[in-house]
Amino acid sequence: MKPLNHVVAATPPSGIRRFFDIAQQMEGVISLGVGEPDFVTPWHIREAAIYAIERGCTSYTSNAGLPRLREAIAAHLHRLYGVQYDPGAEIIVTVGVSEGLDLALRALLNPGDEVILPEPAYVSYAPCVSFAGGVPAVVRTRGVDGFRLRPEEIADRITPRTKAILLCFPSNPTGTIQSQQDLQDIVDLAVANDLYLVSDEIYDRLTYVEAHTCVASLRGAWERTVLLNGFSKAYAMTGWRVAYACAPRPVTEAMLKIHQYSLLCAPHAAQWAAVEALENGEAAVRAMVEEYDRRRRFFVRGLCRAGLDCHEPGGAFYAFPSIARSGLSSEQFAEQLLFQERVAVVPGNAFGISGEGHVRCSYATGVGHLEEALARIARFMERCHQGALARDRREPAPA
Amino acid sequence: MRAILEILERDARTSPERIADMLGLDAAAVRSQIEEWERTGVIRRSKTVVDWERYGDERVSAFIDVSVTPERGSGFDDIAARIYRFPEVRSVFLVSGGFDLRVIVEGRSIKEVANFVAEKLAPLDRVTSTNTHFLLKTYKEDGDIFAEADTDHRLLVAP
Numbered sequence: 001m002k003p004l005n006h007v008v009a010a011t012p013p014s015g016i017r018r019f020f021d022i023a024q025q026m027e028g029v030i031s032l033g034v035g036e037p038d039f040v041t042p043w044h045i046r047e048a049a050i051y052a053i054e055r056g057c058t059s060y061t062s063n064a065g066l067p068r069l070r071e072a073i074a075a076h077l078h079r080l081y082g083v084q085y086d087p088g089a090e091i092i093v094t095v096g097v098s099e100g101l102d103l104a105l106r107a108l109l110n111p112g113d114e115v116i117l118p119e120p121a122y123v124s125y126a127p128c129v130s131f132a133g134g135v136p137a138v139v140r141t142r143g144v145d146g147f148r149l150r151p152e153e154i155a156d157r158i159t160p161r162t163k164a165i166l167l168c169f170p171s172n173p174t175g176t177i178q179s180q181q182d183l184q185d186i187v188d189l190a191v192a193n194d195l196y197l198v199s200d201e202i203y204d205r206l207t208y209v210e211a212h213t214c215v216a217s218l219r220g221a222w223e224r225t226v227l228l229n230g231f232s233k234a235y236a237m238t239g240w241r242v243a244y245a246c247a248p249r250p251v252t253e254a255m256l257k258i259h260q261y262s263l264l265c266a267p268h269a270a271q272w273a274a275v276e277a278l279e280n281g282e283a284a285v286r287a288m289v290e291e292y293d294r295r296r297r298f299f300v301r302g303l304c305r306a307g308l309d310c311h312e313p314g315g316a317f318y319a320f321p322s323i324a325r326s327g328l329s330s331e332q333f334a335e336q337l338l339f340q341e342r343v344a345v346v347p348g349n350a351f352g353i354s355g356e357g358h359v360r361c362s363y364a365t366g367v368g369h370l371e372e373a374l375a376r377i378a379r380f381m382e383r384c385h386q387g388a389l390a391r392d393r394r395e396p397a398p399a
Numbered sequence: 400m401r402a403i404l405e406i407l408e409r410d411a412r413t414s415p416e417r418i419a420d421m422l423g424l425d426a427a428a429v430r431s432q433i434e435e436w437e438r439t440g441v442i443r444r445s446k447t448v449v450d451w452e453r454y455g456d457e458r459v460s461a462f463i464d465v466s467v468t469p470e471r472g473s474g475f476d477d478i479a480a481r482i483y484r485f486p487e488v489r490s491v492f493l494v495s496g497g498f499d500l501r502v503i504v505e506g507r508s509i510k511e512v513a514n515f516v517a518e519k520l521a522p523l524d525r526v527t528s529t530n531t532h533f534l535l536k537t538y539k540e541d542g543d544i545f546a547e548a549d550t551d552h553r554l555l556v557a558p
Contacts, residue, residue: 020555031556034555038551123558290402294421302420
């Protein structure tokens with residue numbers, strides 16, 4: 001047989017996958033490895049989709065999505081961030097932000113174009129850049145900075161081949177949010193070097209210490225930004241596969257071509273659920289955010305008590321603590337914690353080399369589970385500590 | 400501080416330490432706030448939500464619509480008090496609409512509840528009529544859904 005596509009062949013499978021296969025076969029596992037809300041979609045949203053199915057909304061919709069949904073998205077973004085998108089030409093309803101990202105990269109990149117992306121990063125970014133013919137150019141962020149993305153480090157990575165900067169704040173996996181000033185500095189770099197900005201803002205509603213800054217709302221950003229967002233995290237709608245991409249018309253026209261020849265449209269009933277979410281979902285969002293915030297405080301305090309240093313995550317529903325005191329690599333830590341204490345976390349190196357030394361813990365699970373998980377982690381850390389002491393004693397004293 | 404009450408209302412056994420962690424407060428401050436609320440009656444008492452049917456208990460509840468003649472001076476309050484003092488009576492509400500008081504009565508058998516209505520409630524002065532609805536099945540009570548179990552459909556590890 002002839003060989004498969006060499007880009008795909010060269011891309012390693014997701015590091016999360018291997019872990020999932022192990023955890024799935026064990027009993028009594030408390031999982032902090034889940035990157036989605038534990039809430040079920042609010043009932044009024046589910047009910048709206050059921051009603052849509054009863055009315056027979058089972059056909060394709062227009063490629064760009066239901067006009068009513070695009071209008072609701074435009075109104076929503078304007079209300080929250082003051083940004084304006086024409087629902088007739090500048091908004092595409094996509095099958096998850098994943099599709100929106102793929103469309104954006106394929107529409108923007110020529111072979112060999114570089115895309116700057118901060119690491120640790122969501123597992124899909126670098127592979128999607130490669131699949132679209134681009135070259136990922138990674139900028140490291142560090143635990144000591146709380147994984148803040150330093151604009152000057154982006155500047156260092158810009159080359160004549162650079163086409164775009166990919167941003168994701170609040171961040172999966174670190175939970176980091178970026179200050180408005182930092183984001184403005186990054187936008188200014190994009191303006192100065194004529195780069196596109198692709199901003200995945202799927203966690204925009206889940207911020208706890210300061211309000212979210214929409215990249216497209218910043219000075220000079222709108223005309224070069226592809227804004228990606230959706231319903232999965234804010235409204236607990238991951239399985240509905242509905243999201244949206246907003247950009248200036250030439251970009252959305254290119255993206256829409258790919259979309260109409262590949263996905264055609266997002267699921268029809270799910271789009272009606274999304275309409276209901278935007279029009280009547282605000283109270284549910286607030287209640288969920290409040291609950292996440294309580295768990296966040298509870299969990300981060302607990303991690304620190306257990307001996308895992310953790311920067312305060314200002315958004316999303318992840319803590320990304322350092323595991324330095326365990327003396328283990330992030331894969332060893334995750335594997336031993338799973339086998340010894342039946343707690344599943346995701347090793348930080350699944351999100352790129354700069355995630356090494358950390359693990360991602362999702363606190364999108366009930367406080368009771370979090371409390372039990374913390375007790376198990378504390379026990380595990382105690383054993384790591386004892387093991388390290390024993391090793392120290394065995395080692396001969398330096399001469 | 401309101402958030403403390405919200406947490407306790409959902410689970411009264413949440414420890415002050417846990418509440419403090421959830422809200423970014425000091426455990427001693429949470430404890431003294433709870434004590435103050437207990438003193439001032441903001442927190443009336445704590446109870447456990449029990450699914451008695453699942454436990455295996457045979458219990459009978461009935462919702463009774465009671466029409467009464469209100470009294471000059473006290474309106475419905477006196478007759479309501481005469482009804483709510485019976486231990487068989489779980490709840491009494493004054494409501495608008497086609498009748499006046501909605502009374503919830505609990506007993507060990509249909510006969511016991513029926514006897515209570517016939518011998519205690521209906522003969523009261525100023526009670527002009529009663530309409531008894533026996534409870535057949537509880538789907539949801541005080542915000543708790545009894546009819547279905549919570550299931551987590553998520554995969555254990557996801558990006």
